[in-house]
Amino acid sequence: MKYPPEPFKIKVVERIERTTDEERRKIIREAGYNVFNIAADKIYIDLLTDSGTSAMSDNQWAGMMHGDESYAGSRNYYHFESAIKDIYGFDHVIPTHQGRVAENLLFSTICNDESVIPNNTHFDTTRANVEYNGALALDLVVDEGRDPSIIAPFKGNMDIKKLQNTLDKYGADRIPLCMITITNNSGGGQPVSMQNLRETKELLQQYDIPLYLDACRFAENAYFIKEREDGYADKSIKEIAQEMFSYADGATMSAKKDGLVNMGGFITMNDGDLAEQITNRLILIEGFPTYGGMAGRDLEAIARGLQEVLNEDYLAYRISQVRSLGEMMDEAGVPYLKPTGGHALYLNAKSFLPHIPQSQFPGQVITCALYTSAGIRAVEIGSLMFAHEDPETGETVYPDLELVRLAIPRRVYTNMQMQYVAESIIEIYKRREELRGLKIVKEAPVLRHFTARLTPVES
Ligand SMILES: *Cc1c(COP(=O)(O)O)cnc(C)c1O
Numbered sequence: 001m002k003y004p005p006e007p008f009k010i011k012v013v014e015r016i017e018r019t020t021d022e023e024r025r026k027i028i029r030e031a032g033y034n035v036f037n038i039a040a041d042k043i044y045i046d047l048l049t050d051s052g053t054s055a056m057s058d059n060q061w062a063g064m065m066h067g068d069e070s071y072a073g074s075r076n077y078y079h080f081e082s083a084i085k086d087i088y089g090f091d092h093v094i095p096t097h098q099g100r101v102a103e104n105l106l107f108s109t110i111c112n113d114e115s116v117i118p119n120n121t122h123f124d125t126t127r128a129n130v131e132y133n134g135a136l137a138l139d140l141v142v143d144e145g146r147d148p149s150i151i152a153p154f155k156g157n158m159d160i161k162k163l164q165n166t167l168d169k170y171g172a173d174r175i176p177l178c179m180i181t182i183t184n185n186s187g188g189g190q191p192v193s194m195q196n197l198r199e200t201k202e203l204l205q206q207y208d209i210p211l212y213l214d215a216c217r218f219a220e221n222a223y224f225i226k227e228r229e230d231g232y233a234d235k236s237i238k239e240i241a242q243e244m245f246s247y248a249d250g251a252t253m254s255a256k257k258d259g260l261v262n263m264g265g266f267i268t269m270n271d272g273d274l275a276e277q278i279t280n281r282l283i284l285i286e287g288f289p290t291y292g293g294m295a296g297r298d299l300e301a302i303a304r305g306l307q308e309v310l311n312e313d314y315l316a317y318r319i320s321q322v323r324s325l326g327e328m329m330d331e332a333g334v335p336y337l338k339p340t341g342g343h344a345l346y347l348n349a350k351s352f353l354p355h356i357p358q359s360q361f362p363g364q365v366i367t368c369a370l371y372t373s374a375g376i377r378a379v380e381i382g383s384l385m386f387a388h389e390d391p392e393t394g395e396t397v398y399p400d401l402e403l404v405r406l407a408i409p410r411r412v413y414t415n416m417q418m419q420y421v422a423e424s425i426i427e428i429y430k431r432r433e434e435l436r437g438l439k440i441v442k443e444a445p446v447l448r449h450f451t452a453r454l455t456p457v458e459s
Helices: 021-030 058-065 075-088 099-110 124-132 160-170 194-206 218-228 237-246 272-285 296-308 312-332 362-374 415-430
Strands: 092-096 116-119 136-139 178-181 211-214 250-254 265-269 344-348 379-381 403-407 438-442 453-456
Touching (some): 021 362, 075 265, 092 099, 099 272, 160 194, 218 237, 218 312, 265 272, 312 415, 362 403, 362 438
Parallel strands (some): 116 136, 116 178, 178 211, 211 250
Antiparallel strands (some): 092 265, 250 265, 344 403, 379 403, 438 453
C-alpha cells in the first residue's frame, strides 16, 4: 500500500453543492476575482485554511454532551487541564478562545518597547501581537528554510548562529523569551528537529532566557521527527511530543489545528508568577480561569482531540494525504514548494505562470482558475497579500515568493477528493498559457487581500 487509507469510517455526511462552470464564472466575476468574497456554500472543496476546519470524532461529539457549563470549576476544565499537563508537562494551564489571545496575553505581559522576540518564523498573528506591544519580532529560520527548491528534512529549524548573533547584538536583558513555531507555518509547515530544539534550549539556558513553543501543529511535528530523525523510529508520538516540550518553558496553542476542534486555544507554562499575571489579564478580556472564553463542552472536545491527534495511524494518513498531493504534482511537473510540509501544498506561481508578471498577480490567477474550473478554494500568498509601496521611492516592492496555498482540513476530505484536486490543478497547468493576468479595481489601505476587487487585464 503506497499510501495509508483513512483510519476512520464516516458516520455523518454533509452535502456539498456542485455548481456548473457557467455559475462559477458568474460567481467569481461578482466576487471581484477574490475567493474571500465567495459564499462557502458555493465551494466544492474548501482549502482556504486548515484552521478550525477539522472534523470532530464521534468521541469528541459525545464529549460535548458531557459539557458542564458551570461558571467556575467545570469538570471539563479539569479534564482539559490534565490532558494538556499529560502531553505538554507544564505546571499551569490557561484556556483562551483561540491562539492569538494566548499570544496577546503573553506578549502584552512580558514585552516593552525595548524587547526583542526571536522565532524561527513568526506566524502573522504572533508577529502582530509582538509588534503591537512595541517589541521587535525577528525571524531566524535556517537559510534552507527560505529556499523553495531545497529538499531537506527539517527546514523549520532555528538558525543557532543567527540566534547567537541576536543574543550578542541585543543582549539577553532585552529578550524576555525566545519562540519556536512547530511546525513552521509561515515557512510552509516545515518541521523542527529534536536536536534543534535541544540546541536552542542549551544556548538560551546560558542566558537564562525561557523558550516557548508556538505549538499549533505539535503532533504533525512529532510525526516528522519519528519519520526523519535518528533514534525516534521506535518512540511513540506522545513520547516524542513530551520530549519536545521538555526543552521548553511554556507554549501557546491554537487548538483549531492539532486540537482537532473548531475553536479554542490555551497557554501553558512553568513560571507561576507569569501565570498569575496572565490569569489576572485573562479575567479582564476572556473570562474566568476555568473557562477562558470557551464553553465547558468545548474544553471537553479539546481534551479528547489532543489525545486523538497523537494516534499514529491518524498522523500517517494525515501527512501522507498532503504528501501524495505533492507526488501527484511531481508526476505532471507542476512546480510547488518542496518538500510538502504537514498541512498544505504550496504551488509556486512564478514558475507555474512565467508569462504573467507579479504586477498582474499570477498566484491570484491560479486561485481564480481553481475555483472557476473546479470549485476549489485555495488562497494566494504573494503579491496581492504582500506587495507594497516603498515609502521612499514610491515604487512597488514585490515578495520573493508567489505562492498558492492549498491547506488540507483534518479528517474532512477523502483521498478521492484529493485526487480530484490534483487532477484539477494538472488540468489548469496543461492549459496555463491561456491564462491572463488580473488588475486591482478596488482595495483597502491595509490587509487588502481580504476585500480587494479585481478584473482580468485586457489581452
Ligand atoms: C493559527 C496560528 C496561530 C493563531 O491561532 P488562532 O487560533 O488563529 O488565533 C498562531 N500561530 C500559528 C503557528 C498558527 O498556525
